[in-house]
Structures are given as C-alpha cells and as structure tokens.
Amino acid sequence: MRSLLSGAITLLKGLSVTFRHQFYRRATYQYPEERAPIAPRNRGRIVLTRDPDGQGRCVSCYLCAAVCPVDCISMQATEDEHGRRYPEWFRINFSRCIYCGFCEEACPTYAIQLTPDYEMGEYDRDHLLYEKEDLLISGVGKQPEYNFYRHSGVSIGGKAKGEADGEKEPVDVRSLLP
Amino acid sequence: MQKMPKVTIDNETYDVAEGRNLLEAILDNRLELPYFCWHPELGSVGSCRLCAVKQYRDDDDQQGRLVTSCMTPATDGARISICDPEAAEFRRSVIEWLMINHPHDCPVCDEGGECHLQDMTVMTGHAHRRYRGRKRTFKNQNLGPFIHHEMNRCIQCYRCVRFYREYSAGEDLGVFASKNHVYFGRFEEGALELPFAGNLAEVCPTGVFTDKTQHRHFTRKWDLQSAPSVCTHCGLGCNTLPASRYGTLRRVTSRYNSEVNGYWLCDRGRFGYEYVNGADRLLAPASVADNGPPPSWDASAATIAGVLGEARARGTLAGVGSPRASLEANFVLREIVGADRFSPGLAEEEHRIVTRYLEFLESTSVRCASLRDANSVDTALVLGADVTNEAPLLDLALTQACRNAACRLTLTGLRRGRLSKFAADDLCLDPDQAAFFGAAIVATLRGAPEPPEALRDSLPPGAHECISETTAALSAARRPLIVAGTSARHRGVLEAAIQVAQSLESTSDGGKQPLVSLALPEPNTLGVTMLDGGEGPGLEDLLAAVESGRISTLIVCENDLFRRCSDPERLASALAKLEALIVLDQMETATTARARWALPVAAVTESSGTFVSGEGRAQRFFQVKAPIGESRACWRVLRDLFVEGRQEGSELAREWTATHHVSTVLASAHTSFGGIDEIAPPGDFRLLGQRIPRLSVRSSGRNAMPDMVSVRQDVQPPEDDDTPFAFSMEGYQGRGPTSLLPRYWSPGWNSNEAINQCQIEVGGPLHGGDPGRRLIEPGDGRTGSDGAGLQTVGVAAVPKGTLKAVLMLCGLSEIFGSEETSRRAPAVAESMPQAYVLLNPDTAVSLGVVGDCRYGLRLGINDKVREVSLTVRVDETLPLHVAGLPAGYPETSWWQAPCWATVEILGEDKQQELEKEQP
C-alpha cells in the first residue's frame, strides 16, 4: 500500500516537471534557419592565414602534418628565388580530420588555425579534400601581429641578414677590430 | 687476456675498452651524455664543453670536479657522475649560451627533425631564452650545387673544418675571424672543391651545411621512406640510405659500414641520385614497329619471348649483361641465352683487365683490399690510376693512411691531383710508362741489380731513383697496397700491379700482408665478370658475330653499348643489321634509341638485388620506392621472358617470385657465389611475424597523399616479396638486424648520431657484423703466377713522321661526368667539365692552341680519321706526348683504350660545322 502511494507521488512529480517545461524557452534551434551562438575558439574548419604583410604565413615546416593524429595533412615545401619557404601545395583531408586542434598548437607561425565554422557537410566525400587555394584566407586570423619571417634568421626578399627583429648587423669577417 | 679498465659511472661499474675516453666509455655502455664536437672519426678537441661530467678523485672524494669527458681518458678505477646536478646544470648552461645567438629558424631549417642541436637542447633541458639582447648574424656563401650554407646557425664545434681540412685534406674551407665572430666558410664565395664536401651535411650537427639537392624538394627525415642500399656510381660498394617521398627520390645519405665506407660518401654517390627522378627515364614498354598505342607488358613479353625462342632455336641469339645491373638480372639473362652467348657487356679492354684481375685474386694469397684496409696501409703504389676520380672514397682512405700511418705514397697517374700533396714520388706517366715503371719494380724486387735497359729508357728522367726508393719502401713495408685502375684501359698496368703484389707476397717473411685494389667504374663490374667466368664472348667478338650474321637477335640488359665500343659508326651499322634488338634499361640511351623493343626497368633504388664490389664483397640492396611509371625490376622482366619462352630449365623459374629465390639458385649454381643468399635476410624474414617498416612511426600525411585518387583510400600499399620491409609505417618497431636498418634513429637521438647506438663500440663494427660478405678471401696454399705473364702490353708503336703532332690519346676519369647515371643528375651535371682535350701547355703552344677555347680537331687513329670539336684545357703536369680525353663522355665515347693519333687543328668554320653535328 505504502509503496503504491510513493510510486504514484513520484509519477506525479515527474509529470509536473514535464508539464512545467511547456512554459520554458525552447532549447532546440531550428537549424539551418536558426543558429546557436558559437564561441570564437570553437574548433571547426581549418584555414591557412596570412601575415600582416599579406603573404601566406605557412613556411611548410611539416610540423602540423607530423602532429596530426589521423595523418590528414600533407604538403610539399618549396622556396621562392629569394629564399622564402612556402608550401608548393598543401592538402587537408577533412573527411579524416577530427578537429583536435593539434595542428594549430604545433604550428610555429600561427599559419594554420581552426575557425568556428562547422558547416562542412558534403554529398561527395571527395569534396572534403581541401587544397591550399581552398584553405588560404586573406586575413591574419588570430595573432594578427605575428610575422614569422620578421623573427627568423633566414633572409628573404625585402629582408636581408641582420634586418630581422632583434638582430645585429652581419659580422664583417675580415674586420680586425675587437 | 688483458684486464679491461673498469669505470664507475653514477655508482655502477662498467667495463671499458682500452684507450677510450670517458665520453666513449659512456656511449659504449649505452648511457646518454650530450656532446657536440667529438666525433668517432674526427676525435676530441674539447671545444664545446657540452660533455662535462663530474669526476671524483677516489671513493672518499665527495666534492668532485667538472671535466670534459671527451678529453679525459677512461682509466681503470675512474669514478664519474653524469647525473650530478652541477654537471647537468653546466651542460644546460652551455646550450643556453649557444642559444643566445641561435636564430629562430627551426621551422625553415633543413636540419630540423634530425638536428643534433635540437636533440641536445632537449636532452639538457634548456627551454627558454632568457637573454634579451640582439643576435649576431652572418652573411652566407654560395658553396656550389651540393651544399647549402646558413652560417647563423653555427655553434662553433669545429667539426666541419676538422673534417674538411684535417681529415680530408681539403683546402678551400676554413675558419675566419675571432671571438664570437668565427666564421666557417670559403675565403671567397664559390663551389667547394673537395669531392667529399657532401659529408659536411652529416658531420655538421646543425643546419649550417645542408644538402642543397634535398633543399630543392625538401622533406623532413621523419617523412622519408628508406631502405638500405648500395651506391651505384662506382665499384667500391659504399653503403647508402636513399630516401624517397611521394614517389621520387629525395636524398642519399651514408649508411655506416666499418669495413667499407665508414661514415662517409663521396659527392658523386651522394648527389648522383637524381637521375632516378629524371625526365629521360623510360616509363612504358615501347616498340618501334607499332605506331599505335604502346604495347602492354604482357603482350610485349609474349611477343618478345616468341622472338627470343625462335632465335634461340636458330642459334642466332645472344645477350649482353651489364656491370650496373644486379647479379640476379645478369644471371637470369645468362640462363636465357646460354653461357656461351652471354657477354658481360664490358668494354673490350676493360673486360680483359677485370678477367685477369679476377683470375689473379682467385689464385693468390694477396689480399684484395677493403676500404678499411686501405685506411691503414704503410706504403701505397698507385699504378696508372687516378684514385680521386676513379674510386673517390679510396682517395679518402689513402688520405687517412698518409695522415695517420705516415704511408709512403707513389703516384704514377697521368696528371697531378688531390693526393699529390702526400706523395713521396709523383711521376706523371702515360699508361705504357706506368706499366714499365711497375715492371721495373718487379725486376728490382726479384733481385735484378738494375731494371732492364729497355724499361729504363722509356721512362722520363728521374724515374730511376723513384723505382729504387719505391722498391725499398715496398720491401720494408708491413702492409703495402698496390692500386691499379681500369679507366687507363691498359692491361700492362694491371699486369705490372699484379706482379708487384705477387713478388711482395713471395718475398715476404710472413709478417707482411700485401694488398691490391683495382678501381672499378661500376657497381657490379666484378660480379658480372665472375658470373661470366670467361665463358662468354667479349663485345668485339659479339660485334663480329653480328656483322657476319651469326647473331641476329640481341637482348641487352641495362647497358648502353655506345659507351663500350670504340667505333660508334660500326656499332650503329651492326645494330641496324639485327633482326631484333631488345633493350631493357632505366633511361633513354643511344642503344634504346635503336631498339626494336625498349623495356623500362627499375633503378637500383626501385628494386632489390646483389652487387659484388671491387673488393669482392657481395652486398644486398633493397627496394626503397615503387618503380617509376610501368617499369619493373630487371630480373623480373627477364624471368617472365624466360618462363614465357618455355625453354629448357625455365619450369624452375616459375618458382622465382622473389629476389632471394634467384640468389639462392645462383649461390648453388656457381661456387664462386656460395653464400650470397645468406648475406641478408630473405624477403620472407619477419620479426615477431612483422615486416620492418620503411617509414618512421612519425611519418605524416598518409591520409592526404597526392597520389590519392579518392578519399575512400581503397588502395593498399604495394606488395613486396623481395624484401622484409613494408611500404608503411606499420610493422616491427624495435631494432632489427643491422643489415636491415632503414634509418638511424633511437629515442632522443633524431640525428644521424643515433648510429652510435647501433655499433658494438662507438666508431666500430655494427651489432651483428657489418653487412655484406667477401667472396674472395686470400687462400693459404695458393701460389699465384710466377711472373711469366709479365708481358708489357704496349700501345702500338708510334707512327713515324711529324712527331710533334702525334700524341697518345689517354682517358681521364672525372668524378663528375665519367659515370653514366650520375651525370644525368642536375647537381652533378652542373659540376662536370665540358668535354675537353687536355694538353700540356707546351704541347698546346706547339699545336698553336690556347687553353679554355673550343677547337675543331682532326685525329688520325690507325687508318681512321675522326673530327671532333672539343674544349682545349691545359695542365702542366700532363706528359708532353699525351692528349687526355674525358672517359665516359658521349662526345668522346669512341675513345676506349690508349692509342697514338695524329692531331691536327681545324679552321674555325669547320669547327662550327662540327659543333652543330655533335650530340
């Protein structure tokens, strides 16, 4: 008898919660008409950014490819005639990417960045292969100031030896001065 | 047995070999201690201080003091501590100081990922640069097509100059300026002159010196797919580790073998690899007859097998093997055509020389020198060879002999060269004279009071003293080495070398080990000659048979006959007479251009097999990457033809599905190849049931490769029956046998210094023995020939007449240019001289020509006249009566053996005309 009573009370309690929720604000978004607010650091579609001078930031160091747990990044490094290294081609297979963000963390130049865009549905899986043209955006993304080649010691077009930040004039090897 | 010194390291006691320093003692025992400047071959200089450890006076000493372990001998009873906090902090500080000026370059530095500095930084625990001052910078130099220079990254370990100047006796790289401005480079910008400069990329622990050819298609070490291989660019058989990525070869580094090349490679071996990626590779079977679509493999195989079968039945079939094809390929070809129809494919004179050499080695107790042997000889006589250009690493070995063992060196090459600075005697002799010189030494060794007059008269003044001095040195020596070459193409020289060695052997009191070495131009020259065993026809005989119509079908395996034959016009018309010419080759050659069927075969780095080096060492090479286009391993193509032809014995060939099947058959069929099936584990060798991965665990990008047709990735890595390796990063992750090491890596050691972890004792043999096996060991009871055969094969007598313009045409080997495949690699092509004729300046004056200009020349050889346009170069060390021509150049391929020629200079318009006609 007692257990019957307590059973009925619990049931009513539960039903009352359900009933009350009729008057709450709806949690479901009517996607795609309505969209949930996404935090800017949410990890979605990957982009390659440019440095403040407008040049591609990626120096094709292969670190993102090496760290990627699903091995979905590949590239080939090349160099322009002044010694600036960049990827000849760069490819991410988004059908494998798990959006872990390791690549962004490994990148020494802030080139590769994850964006909050998660809308990558495709009818054809082959369309999930993104090439450099698809990845490269025209902005700086996060870390807007950073320019790797301003810090690195290699000379590139427009920056000779000794002209990077925090560098001295090149040593004059033939000088006899102390 | 002597008691080994005992050293206590961090309270554990270890046995140490005699004469080691503390650093070596630590590394020998597989303990870890950072270091920079010490190198097993270059020794210790104590310039980096990174190897500091605490040393205690005795058991009671609690204080200890810091010592640089590479400069402190490991004496019995020494007590040291690696982990001592003060020592560890000191080592961390050393790195911190270095990092004050080190550029922020790792992402764009070619060394990154295999950088000893990165490894040591991690090992010592330095992480943050606290110094906020500005960094010192340097300007770089353009050091030529092989080596990239980025001086900012230097840590002043001095390894580069120690290797370049001390170890290799190079002169044009040095250290400049002082204090923290020291600069490692050339006095002025320009290509490095040392033919071993590529090793700088390996000895430099940072990214200052890196491989410029790799730079152009850069790949990190962790992404490279590699397998052990053998260098194909000369006959020394240096061990290599070629590496590929995305289907193209990316670099070659040295593979340690204490018996052969040690840590080193020459620049031809290191940078000649790019021919494999060349645009002139054959990609698909081609047939001149059909103008339609290219024939498929199966269709071609069936047709060709039919043609071969028919010719065999008529007795008109012959085959030409190759010194640059594997033993397995040559063997299968020989099975198809029959032993008496198989020509080893060497140039006529070269064939005779190598056959004679082999015959000598098999009958004597003189030892055929390994490169390690050559490192420690005390007297060396080089007869008519140019060691630097013909057998580059033998030059480096002799340099060591001269540096360490104070070896007495006698040179008798055509011109002076790199080794001349060590030579006690350096005569510039033509091959005839070199043979006379050798013969005179033999006569003196055999007790003749004076060399015969006939010999003496033909030698230049001054040679007489050299003969007696060299003879005295040779008789007194414990380890004398006699070196001859093949590029002189002169049997007399070899005969003289053999007889000198034999006389030394027979007059020896037992404590003497005479050594011989013959510089061979191609990786399997000795192997194919051993296989032939003197049974098959030489090229001349073959050519005659083709001309007379006795041979009408010729199958040529990886051989460009135009490089071997002294009369290209005759060869061309003979080939045109053939009913069918079938050529299997890796790349387009003058021979494939004339083929009825040209079949593409895999390069050495794309297939597996066995080479026998000039030392008689059989070594296995393993496939590194998939063959380009539709090409297939040469032996496989031949096997298919063999099986398809259904001839006698071919049923067995059905079972040959992997390289080691062929090696096993070969080992049992020929006694001289006994044991070659055991030199490396067979293709079905597994460790814990697994293959050995060609790729590192860190290898990246397998889900986004460029050759991926679809993201579904339904393509599996290719099957590989030939090797125990997998085209994958999956497989056995421990360290397999040392003959199967696809890369050097050890936890914490990403650079090639990881090799220290694979040696029994650092700088010594590898665990499990160095790969390869010597097939020819000196026998005890052998007697050798008694010198009756010492007939000096002279170059046919000087034609009488206007002597001034009569010159002896001699071949000069060029390290960059003379070898067939490497000269197709862009970096090597950039370094090789233009086709030339080399004259003594006085000769040039008498001919009325000046150096470094192009001239039209009319050469009268015997009764033939040949007109060529060549650049005249002068060298005052060349004998007056000699005109040197570069060996292995298509422009001078008609030169095959020394000969006298009348030389006439043509007018300018004639020269222009010739220029247009030339290849």
Ligand code: SF4
């Ligand atoms: S987010 Fe993760 S899985 Fe995706 S590419 Fe980057 S590292 Fe690879």
Ligand code: SF4
């Ligand atoms: S880690 Fe950054 S710089 Fe390096 S290859 Fe990837 S995106 Fe380019």
Ligand code: SF4
């Ligand atoms: S030398 Fe080594 S530490 Fe220096 S930039 Fe290159 S990879 Fe980095």
Ligand code: SF4
């Ligand atoms: S260039 Fe390389 S090898 Fe030479 S001192 Fe500098 S770091 Fe050492």
Ligand code: FES
């Ligand atoms: S390795 Fe000992 S001081 Fe450099």
